[in-house]
Amino acid sequence: MINSLRKEIRYGLRNNTFLILFAVFFFFAFMTPVMLKILPEVLKSKFPGFPLQELVNMTQLGCLQSYMGDVLEIGTLLVSLALCGLLAQEIRDNTLVLPLCAGQSYSGIIAAKMLVFGTAVLLIPLAALVTGYLYAGLLFSFDTGILPVITGGLLQGFYMVYLLSLLLLFGTLTKNPIATALLTLAVNYGLYFAGSLLDIHRYLPSGLLREAQQLQNTIPLQAAVITLAIIIACAFLASRTLQTLEWSKK
Amino acid sequence: MITVKNLTKNFNSFSALKGINLRVKKGEIYGFIGQNGAGKTTTMNILAGLSRPTKGSCLVNGKDVTKIKHPSELHIGYLPEAPRFYPWLTAFETLEYLGNSGGRRVAAARIKELLDWVGLSEAVRRRVGGFSRGMKQRLGIAAALIHDPELLIFDEPASALDPEGRNDVLNLIKKLKNMGKTIFFSSHILSDVERVCDTVGIIIAGKMAAEKPLPEMLKEDILPSYDITLQKPIDSGILDKLSQIQGVSKVTGNELNLSVMTDAFFDTSLLFKFFVDNKLAVNSFARRQNRLEDVYLQEVNTNDKQS
Numbered sequence: 001m002i003n004s005l006r007k008e009i010r011y012g013l014r015n016n017t018f019l020i021l022f023a024v025f026f027f028f029a030f031m032t033p034v035m036l037k038i039l040p041e042v043l044k045s046k047f048p049g050f051p052l053q054e055l056v057n058m059t060q061l062g063c064l065q066s067y068m069g070d071v072l073e074i075g076t077l078l079v080s081l082a083l084c085g086l087l088a089q090e091i092r093d094n095t096l097v098l099p100l101c102a103g104q105s106y107s108g109i110i111a112a113k114m115l116v117f118g119t120a121v122l123l124i125p126l127a128a129l130v131t132g133y134l135y136a137g138l139l140f141s142f143d144t145g146i147l148p149v150i151t152g153g154l155l156q157g158f159y160m161v162y163l164l165s166l167l168l169l170f171g172t173l174t175k176n177p178i179a180t181a182l183l184t185l186a187v188n189y190g191l192y193f194a195g196s197l198l199d200i201h202r203y204l205p206s207g208l209l210r211e212a213q214q215l216q217n218t219i220p221l222q223a224a225v226i227t228l229a230i231i232i233a234c235a236f237l238a239s240r241t242l243q244t245l246e247w248s249k250k
Numbered sequence: 251m252i253t254v255k256n257l258t259k260n261f262n263s264f265s266a267l268k269g270i271n272l273r274v275k276k277g278e279i280y281g282f283i284g285q286n287g288a289g290k291t292t293t294m295n296i297l298a299g300l301s302r303p304t305k306g307s308c309l310v311n312g313k314d315v316t317k318i319k320h321p322s323e324l325h326i327g328y329l330p331e332a333p334r335f336y337p338w339l340t341a342f343e344t345l346e347y348l349g350n351s352g353g354r355r356v357a358a359a360r361i362k363e364l365l366d367w368v369g370l371s372e373a374v375r376r377r378v379g380g381f382s383r384g385m386k387q388r389l390g391i392a393a394a395l396i397h398d399p400e401l402l403i404f405d406e407p408a409s410a411l412d413p414e415g416r417n418d419v420l421n422l423i424k425k426l427k428n429m430g431k432t433i434f435f436s437s438h439i440l441s442d443v444e445r446v447c448d449t450v451g452i453i454i455a456g457k458m459a460a461e462k463p464l465p466e467m468l469k470e471d472i473l474p475s476y477d478i479t480l481q482k483p484i485d486s487g488i489l490d491k492l493s494q495i496q497g498v499s500k501v502t503g504n505e506l507n508l509s510v511m512t513d514a515f516f517d518t519s520l521l522f523k524f525f526v527d528n529k530l531a532v533n534s535f536a537r538r539q540n541r542l543e544d545v546y547l548q549e550v551n552t553n554d555k556q557s
Contacts (some may be wrong), residue, residue, distance in 0.1 A: 003346075003347060003350040003351065004347075004351075006347075007336070007339070007343075007347050010338065010339065011336070011338065014338040075266060093329070093334050094334045095334045095335065097300060097328075097330055097333075097334065098328075098333060098334070098348055098390075098393055099324060099347070099348060099351060099411065100320070100321050100322070100332075100350040101298060101299075101300075101321050101326070101327075101384055101394075102326045102348040102349070102352060102393070102396065102397070103322035103351040103352015103354060104318075104322075104351045104352065105320065105352070106320070137269070151523075184451070206321070223444070245294075245300065245317070246300070246301045247295065247300035247301060247321075
């Protein structure tokens with residue numbers, strides 16, 4: 001297993017996948033407080049008297065909530081695009097043929113990817129949120145506790161792990177990175193809108209993001225358990241699908 | 251080591267293999283030849299446990315490929331036609347990753363020894379993405395040998411290489427035989443097969459056309475041909491008369507160099523009599539050494555006529 005983990009870490013480092021994930025989250029974490037800080041100045045000169053203070057929460061909490069919204073809208077898109085080839089590309093390129101012949105297990109391949117990139121997408125959003133918290137605190141004032149921020153970051157990261165499991169499953173089904181990304185995004189946004197429309201976020205993984213955005217140090221248990229079940233199911237199905245694939249080059 | 255009976259593989263409505271039979275004995279090099287699209291790679295993939303047959307039985311190392319859950323259960327070394335590696339790993343890291351798979355451990359010294367053996371000792375720390383096709387093929391051979399399997403299955407190991415690279419790969423295959431390995435390899439380069447193989451199987455359009463030890467195949471299966479060089483040029487009328495001799499099936503060549511194909515039990519004195527009667531001086535007369543290419547083309551022609 002250590003062998004497979006090492007290979008995935010090398011993949012992440014040498015193909016800049018970790019760097020891309022890092023850049024995506026930290027870009028938003030740094031840019032959101034800056035934007036909120038300079039927006040009033042920009043609008044003051046262009047639209048004098050514009051009631052921005054009434055429309056936007058110009059506080060540390062407001063910055064972090066705005067950042068969370070950006071992550072849902074654009075962050076998930078970028079994460080999906082960055083990780084869509086993780087398994088789909090390997091299947092398409094037949095790079096798994098030699099490892100399989102050498103004895104790599106199907107479940108080991110999935111588990112290594114889940115562990116390495118799951119850890120990355122769990123910790124990077126957390127680190128970015130904490131950084132954003134500190135930066136927003138410096139630009140505005142520290143009006144929010146650190147604990148809700150850590151909880152929020154972990155919930156957001158957990159949602160990203162769910163996204164990763166979808167990418168792996170759809171990768172085995174489509175064997176095409178772009179199709180994998182599109183399918184994952186369709187499920188991601190589709191479930192979010194369905195959750196909002198039917199008010200069922202508490203039963204969906206999107207409930208994690210909703211709760212994270214509140215920064216209230218509460219854990220949506222139902223959503224967390226359901227998300228964990230989906231992650232396990234996706235990983236299991238990805239492994240089973242991998243096992244049934246025909247590894248012919250035709 | 252390999253026993254295949256009535257192996258059939260269908261891709262939707264297309265039948266890639268139509269009930270092939272073959273047998274690979276321990277310690278031999280078996281050359282599996284056929285045109286592009288004849289079914290070589292499909293057979294290889296099934297033998298490597300990477301694809302499932304539609305029908306038939308296939309025993310590899312005593313294991314039924316239809317009953318395995320994982321390709322590694324076959325304990326073979328497999329080299330695909332175009333081995334795909336992770337371009338961001340070095341040659342050493344690639345073998346380390348493959349060698350330490352499936353709960354096995356391979357020492358660094360063994361990896362270095364293998365890389366040295368396939369002629370990649372200078373590229374141990376180089377990333378595979380920068381390797382030439384020939385280097386990748388050698389790395390593929392090293393990868394196939396990483397767990398020291400008894401049986402090696404190589405799909406077109408030398409076909410895409412330049413003459414020097416091909417020569418190197420064929421020499422490696424010969425060395426492997428001397429080490430006691432059994433090698434089943436496919437190719438459409440007949441001279442390669444002729445150079446190293448003990449037994450040859452010919453697959454044409456998904457069917458086995460022939461399977462014999464190479465010397466036997468060269469001895470028995472081809473009709474005799476004679477290469478004749480004349481002292482003076484002859485006209486086409488003489489050529490026509492020559493082809494009318496009983497037992498002569500085909501005459502090709504030009505006014506000085508003739509190639510005469512005959513029936514299996516042709517009496518060569520008829521040819522000499524013809525030359526004497528027509529006052530033709532002959533510089534050289536030799537029965538052509540049969541080549542695998544002739545056997546192969548004969549099988550292809552027979553198949554074409556039948557279909």
